[in-house]
Amino acid sequence: MRLVTWNVNSLRARLPRVLEFLAEHEPDVLCLQETKTDPDAFPHAELAEAGYVAADHSAGRWAGVAVVAREQLGVAAVRRGLAGEPIAEEARWVEATVGELRVVSVYVPNGRELASEWYEQKLSFFDAMAARAGALVAAGGELVVAGDMNVAPADVDVYDPAAFVQVTHTSAPERAALKGVVDAGLVDAYRALHPEEVGFTWWDYRQGHFHRGLGMRIDLTLVSPSIGERLTRVGIERDYRKGSRPSDHVPLVADWA
DNA sequence: ATGACCGTCTCAGACGGA
Numbered sequence: 001m002r003l004v005t006w007n008v009n010s011l012r013a014r015l016p017r018v019l020e021f022l023a024e025h026e027p028d029v030l031c032l033q034e035t036k037t038d039p040d041a042f043p044h045a046e047l048a049e050a051g052y053v054a055a056d057h058s059a060g061r062w063a064g065v066a067v068v069a070r071e072q073l074g075v076a077a078v079r080r081g082l083a084g085e086p087i088a089e090e091a092r093w094v095e096a097t098v099g100e101l102r103v104v105s106v107y108v109p110n111g112r113e114l115a116s117e118w119y120e121q122k123l124s125f126f127d128a129m130a131a132r133a134g135a136l137v138a139a140g141g142e143l144v145v146a147g148d149m150n151v152a153p154a155d156v157d158v159y160d161p162a163a164f165v166q167v168t169h170t171s172a173p174e175r176a177a178l179k180g181v182v183d184a185g186l187v188d189a190y191r192a193l194h195p196e197e198v199g200f201t202w203w204d205y206r207q208g209h210f211h212r213g214l215g216m217r218i219d220l221t222l223v224s225p226s227i228g229e230r231l232t233r234v235g236i237e238r239d240y241r242k243g244s245r246p247s248d249h250v251p252l253v254a255d256w257a
Numbered sequence: 258a259t260g261a262c263c264g265t266c267t268c269a270g271a272c273g274g275a
Contacts (some may be wrong), residue, residue, distance in 0.1 A: 009264070009274080010264055010265080012264090013264060013265095034264095036264075036265070060265095061264090061265050061272095061273095062265085062272095062273070110273075110274060110275060111275085112273085112274090150274095150275070167275085168275070202275075204262075204274095204275070205263055205274095206260090206261060206262045206263090208261085216275075218275080245263090247263095248262085248263075248274085248275085
């Protein structure tokens with residue numbers, strides 16, 4: 001099985017790169033975030049042309065998530081939204097069953113700044129997420145929760161911890177909140193295979209950060225322990241940060257037997 | 258140097274992103 005998560009920062013703007021990626025890597029499942037599309041404008045036809053079906057949760061100009069799967073596997077039992085999330089209209093959580101696998105694509109709120117209403121909403125979102133992840137784990141079966149967590153789990157996941165003081169994405173409450181989701185019974189796939197390695201998934205568009213190596217690891221694929229034991233490769237496709245009109249995030253690819 | 262990017266919506270500039 002090959003499952004990918006990718007914050008594309010507008011599916012319309014990124015469609016050529018997404019189709020290029022599907023052809024090159026042939027994933028079974030692709031979790032998308034920041035699709036930024038109206039429900040009516042979601043590119044189902046273009047994806048079908050490539051052999052994929054999609055369960056999208058779309059809310060117009062901001063956010064938006066989707067689970068894209070090989071047509072043969074399908075997307076069943078689709079659930080849009082997360083019980084208890086602070087602002088349900090934002091389209092940050094979608095679930096679908098792909099083959100035998102329950103898949104979640106999630107786009108956690110940014111939080112903007114510490115001690116703000118947005119920051120509190122981010123922490124609330126994580127609480128709701130931990131509760132739902134716990135329920136899905138308890139339901140049994142294999143589970144993947146993949147997406148843009150908007151938190152770097154540890155200091156090794158940012159280019160310079162000293163540059164991340166009194167800002168979001170690295171604060172102790174955010175890291176604890178993310179840990180609450182993992183502690184519901186999931187494994188950070190990248191870290192499972194790469195315990196020490198620095199592996200960024202996002203680089204700011206500004207100030208040449210990509211070329212200077214100044215990034216963060218904020219996109220995660222969290223898997224059931226039984227999947228964690230079968231992982232064969234977890235890779236960051238950093239070449240997708242190059243070339244024509246890249247997203248500021250790159251795809252994270254997980255393979256298991 | 259109170260900067261530097263990108264996409265959206267709307268049509269020059271605000272807003273969100275992280």
